Amino acid sequence: xxxxxxxxxxxxxxxxxxxxxxxxxxxxxxxxxxxxxxxxxxxxxxxxxxxxxxxxxxxxxxxxxxxxxxxxxxxxxxxxxxxxxxxxxxxxxxxxxxxxxxxxxxxxxxxxxxxxxxxxxxxxxxxxxxxxxxxxxxxxxxxxxxxxxxxxxxxxxxxxxxxxxxxxxxxxxxxxxxxxxxxxxxxxxxxxxxxxxxxxxxxxxxxxxxxxxxxxxxxxxxxxxxxxxxxxxxxxxxxxxxxxxxxxxxxxxxxxxxxxxxxxxxxxxxxxxxxxxxxxxxxxxxxxxxxxxxxxxxxxxxxxxxxxxxxxxxxxxxxxxxxxxxxxxxxxxxxxxxxxxxxxxxxxxxxxxxxxxxxxxxx
Amino acid sequence: xxxxxxxxxxxxxxxxxxxxxxxxxxxxxxxxxxxxxxxxxxxxxxxxxxxxxxxxxxxxxxxxxxxxxxxxxxxxxxxxxxxxxxxxxxxxxxxxxxxxxxxxxxxxxxxxxxxxxxxxxxxxxxxxxxxxxxxxxxxxxxxxxxxxxxxxxxxxxxxxxxxxxxxxxxxxxxxxxxxxxxxxxxxxxxxxxxxxxxxxxxxxxxxxxxxxxxxxxxxxxxxxxxxxxxxxxxxxxxxxxxxxxxxxxxxxxxxxxxxxxxxxxxxxxxxxxxxxxxxxxxxxxxxxxxxxxxxxxxxxxxxxxxxxxxxxxxxxxxxxxxxxxxxxxxxxxxxxxxxxxxxxxxxxxxxxxxxxxxxxxxx
Numbered sequence: 091x092x093x094x095x096x097x098x099x100x101x102x103x104x105x106x107x108x109x110x111x112x113x114x115x116x117x118x119x120x121x122x123x124x125x126x127x128x129x130x131x132x133x134x135x136x137x138x139x140x141x142x143x144x145x146x147x148x149x150x151x152x153x154x155x156x157x158x159x160x161x162x163x164x165x166x167x168x169x170x171x172x173x174x175x176x177x178x179x180x181x182x183x184x185x186x187x188x189x190x191x192x193x194x195x196x197x198x199x200x201x202x203x204x205x206x207x208x209x210x211x212x213x214x215x216x217x218x219x220x221x222x223x224x225x226x227x228x229x230x231x232x233x234x235x236x237x238x239x240x241x242x243x244x245x246x247x248x249x250x251x252x253x254x255x256x257x258x259x260x261x262x263x264x265x266x267x268x269x270x271x272x273x274x275x276x277x278x279x280x281x282x283x284x285x286x287x288x289x290x291x292x293x294x295x296x297x298x299x300x301x302x303x304x305x306x307x308x309x310x311x312x313x314x315x316x317x318x319x320x321x322x323x324x325x326x327x328x329x330x331x332x333x334x335x336x337x338x339x340x341x342x343x344x345x346x347x348x349x350x351x352x353x354x355x356x357x358x359x360x361x362x363x364x365x366x367x368x369x370x371x372x373x374x375x376x377x378x379x380x381x382x383x384x385x386x387x388x389x390x391x392x393x394x395x396x397x398x399x400x401x402x403x404x405x406x407x408x409x410x411x412x413x414x415x416x417x418x419x420x421x422x423x424x425x426x427x428x429x430x431x432x433x434x435x436x437x438x439x440x441x442x443x444x445x446x447x448x449x450x451x452x453x
Numbered sequence: 454x455x456x457x458x459x460x461x462x463x464x465x466x467x468x469x470x471x472x473x474x475x476x477x478x479x480x481x482x483x484x485x486x487x488x489x490x491x492x493x494x495x496x497x498x499x500x501x502x503x504x505x506x507x508x509x510x511x512x513x514x515x516x517x518x519x520x521x522x523x524x525x526x527x528x529x530x531x532x533x534x535x536x537x538x539x540x541x542x543x544x545x546x547x548x549x550x551x552x553x554x555x556x557x558x559x560x561x562x563x564x565x566x567x568x569x570x571x572x573x574x575x576x577x578x579x580x581x582x583x584x585x586x587x588x589x590x591x592x593x594x595x596x597x598x599x600x601x602x603x604x605x606x607x608x609x610x611x612x613x614x615x616x617x618x619x620x621x622x623x624x625x626x627x628x629x630x631x632x633x634x635x636x637x638x639x640x641x642x643x644x645x646x647x648x649x650x651x652x653x654x655x656x657x658x659x660x661x662x663x664x665x666x667x668x669x670x671x672x673x674x675x676x677x678x679x680x681x682x683x684x685x686x687x688x689x690x691x692x693x694x695x696x697x698x699x700x701x702x703x704x705x706x707x708x709x710x711x712x713x714x715x716x717x718x719x720x721x722x723x724x725x726x727x728x729x730x731x732x733x734x735x736x737x738x739x740x741x742x743x744x745x746x747x748x749x750x751x752x753x754x755x756x757x758x759x760x761x762x763x764x765x766x767x768x769x770x771x772x773x774x775x776x777x778x779x780x781x782x783x784x785x786x787x788x789x790x791x792x793x794x795x796x797x798x799x800x801x802x803x804x805x806x807x808x809x810x811x812x813x814x815x816x
Contacts, residue, residue: 276760277762278765280770320718323738323740323760355718358720397689398636399642400643402640402641402643403643407643431634
């Protein structure tokens, strides 16, 4: 981690994205219009995505720079959103590291060898350090290439770097596959806290190196995505997970990019997540943004939180809902409009486009 | 619903259970020791259950009075818990009504015909009214028989009647099977609120009649179990679900039994759930009981909320956790110790027994 500043040719330093609506809102300023993008905007809900990816596996797509870049750009072209987010998957850094993991259609990530003992953790591949040109760092070149191509194409539209959060990565590795309540992980943190801590230490370094590579290659912000932290009490989050998120997020702190932390179903964790290295917080659709602003003492720009289920509502009900989100988001010191969870696979692109138009007209 | 009082021979009126620790705590009194029982205490984690049920399907077991009663009694014998809860499943009333539903091992409830249109709702079987001796009421006789046998056997230990909450039942029926985020139900309530309301009206009457039959046959309290309401914002819960829960719970209000409402993952809904016909609230493991008491203005006795994952912790850590739950529960006007979610299938019965002992010694 020898670099401690962005290169002069980076979009955030060369004048391209520093004054974008997204970066301004994430830094607590009020841009001319409210910026909007959508979690999972790139991918399964777009016909052009299905066409581009036809015949290529999920992880292979993420690791093919031209294809990952094309998929990343598609929603910007179609919707005119205010940010792109790198098309990736939370297990991509593990795959790059050499962990036996694949994404099974209809199931999700499946690991060849679940991690449950100290020996399992010790058998995980070495990650090295940022830029050391070891196995992991070299493997990140495919990600760097995708980011560079994409940022060049995007011009003044910022690209957000992406990583899965250490807790979610560890939960998948303990259970070996998706599980409803992540009981394997939640038990391990109590039954063998030293094994749990060692595993989270590994996942947090993997996530951190993954984010850092994206930022140095041209990402103007990062989002750490915690699918499952909402299954934890605040006490367990603070005791067993916050340090990992902090490690991942602080791995880019010296580069001075906005750091968004989102966890699904985690209204009760927002304040603790803010204290874990974030500069902005994503809010699940269940917690109104004004309540989220209050519960975090107005310390953070907020991102969110249109209910994805509302995409199925009649147009006037959806518009009312979006205006309500805009009004409540106005209570936060900086507001980036987003969904309050990922884009549904069956979302109608015309409806999504209408949301962008409403936000840009009203926001 | 002609009966408006319990019969004189009911356990709650004939002196058997009115002064039990459970009923006292649920009525806001402080019994000599803190009562304890566990959600899903009857069933999959007990070897004697696996033996008793061997070769019998889940729903068939629930509908065979002697077997359902035996399974209900097993945890009382083994653990000395302060209440039994009827061994059942949330889809039992649908099966009794004649809906095409089965429980697939490893999957959960699967419906032959998902309910998504008004025609689908209108095609649901008629439920009749309490005690009308129609098809549904007659089908409830198997449940009445199980309750009567069990209550007789239990003596001074109260039996809790059980039903799945209208939202959860409706969510299963819309998706046709378990789903991670209940998007089908959450979309339907916005896209076709009149269809959704009609479906919830049906599920709430089914749940209400199911609870009422159990109470009249000998249950001394009821619990309405909402597996999935936590997927809703408070606004959606109030607008689209609370009325259904209220219908189900108020179906036994004239009989003056305590009415517990539990929803998983629903700290943000507790206050609204209290206003939906409950006299006591079950609290998920994620929200500390003292915070739950504050968030509901001290209006309700609370039940909970040992983290099921802590059953895997070393003995001293588990004991500390149980003592913490007892201390925080002391802030509520009445406290029934329970898990903060269902018993894990792999729970060690010796560990569960130790929790009961700690509660009875300390509580």
